[in-house]
Amino acid sequence: MSDYVLxxxxxxxxxxDQxxxxxxxxxxKKGSMYGFIGQNGAGKSTLIRIATGLAYPSSGTLELFGHSNDRKLTESRKRIxxxxxxPALYPQMTAAENLEANRLLKGIPGKECVEKTLSLVGLQDTKKKKAKHFxxxxxxxxxxxxALLxxxxxxxxxxxxxxxxxxxVVEIRELLKKLNQVYGIxxxxxxHILSELHLLATHYGIIHKGELLEQLTVNELNDKCQQYIHVKVDNPDKAATIIETKLRTNHYEVLPDGTIRLFKFLDAPGKVSTALSNEGLIIEQFMPLGEDLETYFTNRIGGGKHE
Structure with missing residues (x-):
């Protein structure tokens, strides 16, 4: 059995010519929440269409659940x-009627899945309310x-x-977390809402102009986007000594220009500035810095706006 779904x-x-x-x-990987990031026209939709069988590649291969031949791919897509x-909805139908119509279209046996799915997505109390009024x-x-039928x-x-x-946004976020973490989907x-994606994804793929620039885990991203206190003082060597002896941490670095990145005390910056001032240092710059996903993505593709 493959460890990868795609x-x-x-x-x-x-x-x-494009x-x-x-x-x-x-x-x-199986069990992951994969955030796929790219500008309009970067290739995201094309890859999704190929994965779901709505388009065919010019070359190369696609594998779903460990299978790559045409017959197995067709079978595997039933698991997606x-x-x-x-979403394509019937506006004149209720939530239950929409699910029942799609159950029949997909050839799914038994009506039990309709009530189960309504409860899962939190629509069990909509009763006769039509989708057009949702x-x-x-x-x-x-x-x-x-999609979950x-x-x-x-x-x-x-x-x-x-x-x-x-x-x-909060409702969908919590539902997606539940589907991933509780049901293992x-x-x-x-x-394109990268701040929200940063709250959900366990893995990321960054695509730009048809090329996959990078894949990384959330831990790898957090390392690259690590938050820190940017400190510039008149005597960086003395500041380093104070950080180690007074603040009792070695989670910092001194850059070649003498500025210091302190990766601790983000929740108590006043403690840092007080310790430095009490030892007679002149603080020239002192501010929290660090990249978020949006900044990292923008820098990764060389600037410009994301979609």
Whole structure:
């Protein structure tokens, strides 16, 4: 049994003179929450369409649940739930009727899954309310419910929180965490709301102009985006001694220009400034710094705006 739900090898897609994907080697581990990041036109949607069978690669291979031949890929896609470009709902139907219609379309036996799914996505009390009267957050949850019919092992979600109000974002975030952490569903999320993605993902893939620039875990990202207190004083050597003897930490570094990055006391910066001042040091600069996911992504692709 493969440890990966999705892997690609040299996956390439070309539309006439446009290279949508260029030799992409992507891997998504079973049980992960994979944040897929890239600008509009970077290749995210193309890869998702190939993974779900809506498009075919020009060259290279795609593997789902350890299988890569055409017949096995078709079977494997039955283990995937998707929301691509927003959920497709029947506005005149209730939540239960929408799920029942999709159950029949997918050929899923037994009606028990409808009530189970309604409860899972928190729509069990909507009763006869029609989907056209749902809030955007409720529509997204219903779309997730449709994707979850048939108990998929892998969810592929394209912009699942786009356009939601803050409460709707929180509801979808908590639902996705529950699906991943409690039910063990592997999730690929393509989103332009990077601050939200940073609260969800366990792994990241950064794609730019059809090329996969980097894959990294949340721990690797946090190391790269580590927060610190930026300190500049008139005597950095003395400051280093004070940090070690008075503050009792060696979690700092002195840069070649004499500035200090202190990785502790982020929640108590006053303790640091007091210790330095009490020893007669002149503090020239003192501020918390560090990258977030958005800054890291922008720097990684060489500047510019993300989608």
């Amino acid at each position: 892997r690609t090898n040299n996956l390439t897609k070309k539309y006439k 290279m949508a994907l260029n030799k992409v080697d992507l891997s998504i 739930g998707t929301i691509i470009e927003g 809030s955007l957050g409720m529509k997204q949850r219903l779309g997730l419910g449709i 048939g108990d998929p092992e892998f969810l592929i979600l394209d912009e699942p929180i786009n356009g939601l109000d803050p409460m709707g 592997t999730i690929l999320i393509s989103s």
